[in-house]
Amino acid sequence: MRTGRLLGAGRTADVYELHADEGESGPHCPDGLAAAAGTVAPGGPADRDGADRHTGRGADRSGGRGADGNTGHGADGCTGRDGAWVLRRYRDGRGDAVAEAEVMEYVRSHGYPVPRVRSATRTEMVLERLTGPTMLEAFAAGLIDPAAAGATLARLLHALHAVPPRTHPAFRVLHLDLHPENVVLAPHGPQVIDWNNAEEGPPGLDWGVSAMILAQVAVDEDDPRAHLAHDTLVSLLAQRPDGPAALTEGGLAEARRRRAANPTMSAREVELVGPAEQLIRRIAGPGPTA
Incomplete structure (x- = not known):
């Protein structure tokens, strides 16, 4: 898997679209939340930075995407039977994507509306790409x-x-x-x-x-x-x-x-x-x- 264009840049994390390498197809995307196993999310090596960056108080997002960078139209990311996916990558060793993913999957299991997570390591997370505005x-x-x-x-x-x-x-x-x-x-x-x-x-x-x-x-x-x-x-x-x-x-x-x-x-x-x-x-x- 390889990363595509930058969809969003926060103060400590960036979000990229994902693409299948030539010859690969969507079902080869990471399958299931692999945080506990430490599975590396696609895109290579590597916010708890507070909410202010999401209130529009800085030029930290681009292209009409949502605050997490995981919104967009169409299935031009890493696609599979379940739709399109994006890669969220923390910069400078910040964050704990494994803990974040575990919380998301926990509340989602109880019916709370959050994007699905496919895989996570400490610095990276592959999650569902949403369609719609913030x-x-x-x-x-x-x-x-x-x-x-x-x-x-x-x-x-x-x-x-x-x-x-x-x-x-x-x-x-x-x-x-x-x-x-x-x-x-x-x-x-x-x-x-x-x-x-x-x-x-x-x-x-x-x-x-x-x-x-x-x-x-x-x-x-x-x-x-x-x-x-x-x-x-x-x-x-x-x-x-x-x-x-x-x-x-x-x-x-x-x-x-x-x-x-x-x-x-x-x-x-x-x-x-x-x-x-x-x-x-x-x-x-x-x-x-x-």
Whole structure:
């Protein structure tokens, strides 16, 4: 197998289309999640970099692909009986694609909408190539409005936190990067991509991170998408749950701490963390966190 053109470039990972070598056919693509066996994904040797790169705050994606680079039209990648595939490759030894793939396959086994994974090593993953725009691209095309976007994000968070825990009974799988550029609006429904930040913990942290990501854009007066982010945040927070799965005080505080400590964010982005938290509290109203 060989890699084709670059489909997307994030701050720590690149995504390439895959092609069969001459004489090969699609069924020779890697078959099944081979992470545990350490199978090398095609494409040769070799993000947990935070969500900001997916909010459009830098020129990190190309060609109308989704935030994971795994969207596109047609089956021009590594094709087989199951469709087209792309290669995601971390740069500079970053990331843990095996752990990321295992989380994706776990939530997918419980019906959660994620791309299929064919194989993974520590630095590479072969995954399903999706068709359709990201939610952020759908905004630009007028295909979705902030109210619907916020409602969709809320449903995806609710559904994820309903997946049975993997280890600790009080914890749930958390995406910790769920926002409009990490949701691909595929023909068969929204698909959640980019799971490199995923871990297990209290659902309130997931709500806090998603809210903080949107709020950082919303409070940036120089960002032309600020009003869209603001209205999406309003819709998201209007549908947050009550009780231990809610946007908690601890979850919001930890989300702020993580965003401020994220080494991939610019100084300007870090400056927006405080105002973003204030905006979340204003929108949520008195007693916004449990």
